[in-house]
Amino acid sequence: MAASSHQIADSASRIPAALRRHEQQTAAATTRPLAAALKAAQNEAVQHWVRAAGARQTTPVGDALKRLVQAIRDLVTRAFTGAGKQAQRDIERAAFNAAQQSAQRGGAVTTAMRGEPTPPVMPTIGPEAADAAAAVPDAVAEEEAGALALLTTAALTALGLAGITRAFGRARRALTRITRALAVATTSAAAHAVRAIAATINPATRLLWVAEPGACPACAAYAGRSVRPGQQFPGGLSLDPRRTRFPEPITAPPRHPHCRCVVIPWSPDWRLDGTPLPTLLRQHARTGAA
Ligand SMILES: [Zn+2]
Numbered sequence: 001m002a003a004s005s006h007q008i009a010d011s012a013s014r015i016p017a018a019l020r021r022h023e024q025q026t027a028a029a030t031t032r033p034l035a036a037a038l039k040a041a042q043n044e045a046v047q048h049w050v051r052a053a054g055a056r057q058t059t060p061v062g063d064a065l066k067r068l069v070q071a072i073r074d075l076v077t078r079a080f081t082g083a084g085k086q087a088q089r090d091i092e093r094a095a096f097n098a099a100q101q102s103a104q105r106g107g108a109v110t111t112a113m114r115g116e117p118t119p120p121v122m123p124t125i126g127p128e129a130a131d132a133a134a135a136v137p138d139a140v141a142e143e144e145a146g147a148l149a150l151l152t153t154a155a156l157t158a159l160g161l162a163g164i165t166r167a168f169g170r171a172r173r174a175l176t177r178i179t180r181a182l183a184v185a186t187t188s189a190a191a192h193a194v195r196a197i198a199a200t201i202n203p204a205t206r207l208l209w210v211a212e213p214g215a216c217p218a219c220a221a222y223a224g225r226s227v228r229p230g231q232q233f234p235g236g237l238s239l240d241p242r243r244t245r246f247p248e249p250i251t252a253p254p255r256h257p258h259c260r261c262v263v264i265p266w267s268p269d270w271r272l273d274g275t276p277l278p279t280l281l282r283q284h285a286r287t288g289a290a
Pocket of ligand 1: 211219253254255261
């Protein structure tokens with residue numbers, strides 16, 4: 001007996017939530033060391049300022065100011081030491097776990113659709129995830145340089161303690177860059193693992209887009225669309241043309257950073273009971289149903 005398309009759509013629509021949980025947990029773990037190092041460095045920097053500012057709590061001048069600025073710059077540099085490379089390794093590991101989980105869940109849905117076991121694949125993270133992780137050390141270094149550029153005698157003279165706060169605010173942008181790269185890497189790796197499953201089943205197996213429940217209007221427009229191997233999903237789709245659209249064609253999710261849409265293997269030859277699966281996924285995305 002064929003599986004019901006409703007059941008398949010329900011199982012497939014639960015995969016993005018699992019991906020989201022994994023991404024959020026690993027994002028917290030990946031950013032924790034640098035976040036803690038920056039917090040400690042900022043506390044120490046404030047203590048330096050308080051000591052240097054003396055009883056009247058005014059920004060020091062001359063050599064005292066130069067020494068203060070140098071001491072704070074050293075604290076920033078020390079907080080960032082090794083952070084970019086560490087984040088890259090953490091992101092690669094998170095992407096691999098995402099690929100493994102995705103291969104398991106995507107494989108289970110595929111087994112249900114075909115009514116026969118899905119051949120096992122050795123998950124790999126794929127080039128998109130590897131590129132996202134590899135770009136992190138430079139991104140982190142850029143934010144470090146941005147923070148250091150704000151730590152000058154002129155800036156501290158003009159802003160006092162607020163100048164230190166501003167520099168550390170800039171330094172913390174590195175955490176946002178890491179989180180975004182992690183999001184892109186995990187979603188890309190998940191899609192890459194499913195592509196490998198599809199190719200193992202049959203070189204002609206398609207990839208079917210499953211939007212995250214509650215997806216943005218752009219992602220919702222891709223729900224239920226499928227592509228043949230080597231084909232790309234078109235760019236520029238959106239259910240709401242007034243909102244931001246993404247013009248580039250893509251091979252798979254993510255459509256944007258923090259997109260947790262997924263793909264599943266799919267063939268029009270697989271017989272399912274009920275409404276065709278692509279139609280159901282499209283309806284889910286349009287009505288916001290989970
Ligand atoms: Zn999406």
